Amino acid sequence: MAFVLELHNLSKQNYIKNFVINITKEFDIKMDVSYQDEKLTFSFDKNHSKLQECLESIASTLPASLFLKSSKSYENDLEPLKIASVDNSYPLNLGLCPSCQKEMLDVSSSRYYYPFTSCNCCGGNYSFLNSYPYDRKNTSFKFLVPCKNCQDEMQTISKKDTHHINSCHSCGVPVRLISKNSERYANDAGSFRTMFEVSAKAIQDDKKVLIKTTMGYRVFYKADKLNNNSILMMIDASRITDNLALITEEFNALLSIERPVLDVTLKNEELKSAKGSNTAYVKYPDDGFCILLGTELQKLGVDFVAYEEVDANYEADMVMEYDLEISSQTDMRYFLNKDTSFIAEGQRVSFPSANFEKRDVLSISENLVGLPQDKTMFFDKMEHFNDVEVKKANVIESIDEKYHSNQIKFNKQESSFISVVAEHNLFGVKCVGAYFDEEPSFLYYDGKNIITIVPPKEFKATDILENISTLREGSDKLVQNLKTTKPDVYNKLERLQDRESVKLFEAVAIILGLSDESMRGVTKEAMKFVGKGGIQIDTHVTDNRFDHNAFLASIISYQLAGVSTAILSYSIFESFGDYFSELIGELKDKTKASEVVLCGTHFANQSLFSRMQRNLKLTPPRMNKNYPIGGENIVVGGVFI
Numbered sequence: 001m002a003f004v005l006e007l008h009n010l011s012k013q014n015y016i017k018n019f020v021i022n023i024t025k026e027f028d029i030k031m032d033v034s035y036q037d038e039k040l041t042f043s044f045d046k047n048h049s050k051l052q053e054c055l056e057s058i059a060s061t062l063p064a065s066l067f068l069k070s071s072k073s074y075e076n077d078l079e080p081l082k083i084a085s086v087d088n089s090y091p092l093n094l095g096l097c098p099s100c101q102k103e104m105l106d107v108s109s110s111r112y113y114y115p116f117t118s119c120n121c122c123g124g125n126y127s128f129l130n131s132y133p134y135d136r137k138n139t140s141f142k143f144l145v146p147c148k149n150c151q152d153e154m155q156t157i158s159k160k161d162t163h164h165i166n167s168c169h170s171c172g173v174p175v176r177l178i179s180k181n182s183e184r185y186a187n188d189a190g191s192f193r194t195m196f197e198v199s200a201k202a203i204q205d206d207k208k209v210l211i212k213t214t215m216g217y218r219v220f221y222k223a224d225k226l227n228n229n230s231i232l233m234m235i236d237a238s239r240i241t242d243n244l245a246l247i248t249e250e251f252n253a254l255l256s257i258e259r260p261v262l263d264v265t266l267k268n269e270e271l272k273s274a275k276g277s278n279t280a281y282v283k284y285p286d287d288g289f290c291i292l293l294g295t296e297l298q299k300l301g302v303d304f305v306a307y308e309e310v311d312a313n314y315e316a317d318m319v320m321e322y323d324l325e326i327s328s329q330t331d332m333r334y335f336l337n338k339d340t341s342f343i344a345e346g347q348r349v350s351f352p353s354a355n356f357e358k359r360d361v362l363s364i365s366e367n368l369v370g371l372p373q374d375k376t377m378f379f380d381k382m383e384h385f386n387d388v389e390v391k392k393a394n395v396i397e398s399i400d401e402k403y404h405s406n407q408i409k410f411n412k413q414e415s416s417f418i419s420v421v422a423e424h425n426l427f428g429v430k431c432v433g434a435y436f437d438e439e440p441s442f443l444y445y446d447g448k449n450i451i452t453i454v455p456p457k458e459f460k461a462t463d464i465l466e467n468i469s470t471l472r473e474g475s476d477k478l479v480q481n482l483k484t485t486k487p488d489v490y491n492k493l494e495r496l497q498d499r500e501s502v503k504l505f506e507a508v509a510i511i512l513g514l515s516d517e518s519m520r521g522v523t524k525e526a527m528k529f530v531g532k533g534g535i536q537i538d539t540h541v542t543d544n545r546f547d548h549n550a551f552l553a554s555i556i557s558y559q560l561a562g563v564s565t566a567i568l569s570y571s572i573f574e575s576f577g578d579y580f581s582e583l584i585g586e587l588k589d590k591t592k593a594s595e596v597v598l599c600g601t602h603f604a605n606q607s608l609f610s611r612m613q614r615n616l617k618l619t620p621p622r623m624n625k626n627y628p629i630g631g632e633n634i635v636v637g638g639v640f641i
């Protein structure tokens with residue numbers, strides 16, 4: 001007989017599975033594990049005397065995950081035959097699991113205040129990977145010989161077996177803290193603790209502290225110095241909701257093992273005015289360095305601190321670093337509202353990834369490659385691989401290099417769209433949809449081939465003022481009017497005309513007079529709007545392409561008529577939402593497609609997405625599950641082009 005625990009897990013990554021296996025192994029209980037149709041199924045030997053104890057241990061230590069949706073249990077007649085083993089063929093960059101965190105803050109442990117603490121299924125392990133196969137000799141830890149204790153842990157049944165970069169104070173990485181007139185080293189519990197204490201005090205004294213965390217370089221400073229690129233790191237979990245207005249799902253997501261960055265509503269008035277906005281990107285400490293810094297800041301009564309992802313050259317008052325080489329990933333930004341959630345952007349947690357049946361093809365995007373390995377496709381950064389032999393290579397069109405004699409090029413919107421088709425296994429099913437990353441485009445998949453129906457039109461700022469003034473009768477007066485009443489905006493637009501590459505939403509933000517001249521700025525401004533409906537912004541199509549000039553002219557005229565920037569920003573996304581759903585509706589009727597696909601990172605926008613959700617209620621859109629909706633999913637779609 002077997003006791004079956006079934007977890008509804010959207011992610012195909014192994015860490016949740018490995019957590020359960022780690023614990024079950026410690027109890028020496030036979031267990032079968034399988035993953036199919038998003039169900040992670042564990043069948044335990046029901047007759048084992050310690051099963052109850054084992055299940056309790058799983059329940060109390062399994063970390064929360066963004067991708068775990070529900071669980072159920074039942075019994076069946078199967079007989080589990082063997083002890084399951086951890087699948088640790090590639091590392092990820094995750095937050096720390098509860099037991100590693102505990103170990104790091106336990107004064108009696110050999111890893112007290114040791115920031116490189118992690119196990120075989122948590123922590124910033126990917127950062128230290130140099131090449132495959134994943135083994136200590138192929139990581140930055142290759143020159144560090146593990147001490148007897150660490151060696152023993154790696155060879156006995158525990159969460160540290162197969163943990164190739166296992167280390168502790170006595171065999172681990174020394175860290176140094178450098179400021180203008182002092183340099184200190186940490187290599188044991190006491191010195192590490194002092195180092196984090198000194199850093200926390202420096203931040204409290206308004207200094208900027210650059211730290212080489214296991215997730216990459218981050219510069220930390222007081223939250224009153226927030227700028228457009230800052231992320232707020234919340235420190236005390238019990239005080240998070242004093243400062244942020246969160247729905248339960250957001251709170252749980254922040255504390256999940258994936259530790260994503262979320263765009264959430266602020267509650268704290270001082271923060272709102274420091275930020276000049278109602279919303280901010282926030283995160284709960286993920287790696288050992290951030291957790292230890294947070295612990296010391298909390299002792300000083302600090303609830304939150306700001307940081308930015310930067311590089312080693314950033315000029316800070318104090319630098320905490322070490323000699324191991326790391327290869328960091330872009331962080332995971334997660335989108336969620338009451339009804340739905342998805343990964344907005346970033347490589348972390350989604351990559352590396354083994355997924356889909358293998359094909360004899362190499363897919364290359366700007367940052368990642370996909371290649372056949374064992375039975376599946378494998379996706380990661382190119383630098384981690386040696387040569388592969390495949391029949392052909394599919395390469396993103398922005399790369400000119402020749403990788404293969406049989407090489408074809410693919411574009412962003414089509415490969416992004418196909419990645420969604422692949423994730424939902426919609427091959428052979430007619431789908432229509434849109435891709436939105438700066439430029440909107442519309443696509444149709446007939447079950448076999450993908451076609452861009454409305455291609456993206458690259459925005460060019462050259463002649464933007466001239467183009468707007470000649471748009472239609474009276475448009476010249478609009479531009480004249482802008483010049484006299486808003487000379488700052490006019491001058492900025494004039495200067496934009498000389499620049500080679502300008503994004504559409506940069507021009508929009510400039511017209512709106514926002515300090516954050518980007519899509520992000522317009523998105524944040526839209527979140528200030530609390531009313532019901534917005535106004536109609538011109539989003540029409542000329543010559544089968546989105547008309548940038550009509551769109552910008554429409555914003556200028558509302559701006560001159562005194563409509564507030566918050567209403568205007570909100571209305572831009574509302575109008576975009578209607579524009580997308582209208583065109584998708586038309587395409588759906590024409591093609592008789594049954595599915596709607598949305599991709600491209602600009603859909604990770606509360607105002608736009610909720611409008612689309614409302615409009616597409618009858619055919620809820622399909623979106624990526626294991627991968628971000630934009631940018632990073634391109635390498636996945638590239639396999640199927």
Ligand SMILES: [Zn+2]
Pocket residue numbers: 096097098099100101118119120121122123159
């Ligand atoms: Zn751990």
Ligand SMILES: [Zn+2]
Pocket residue numbers: 146147148149150151166167168169170171172
């Ligand atoms: Zn050790």
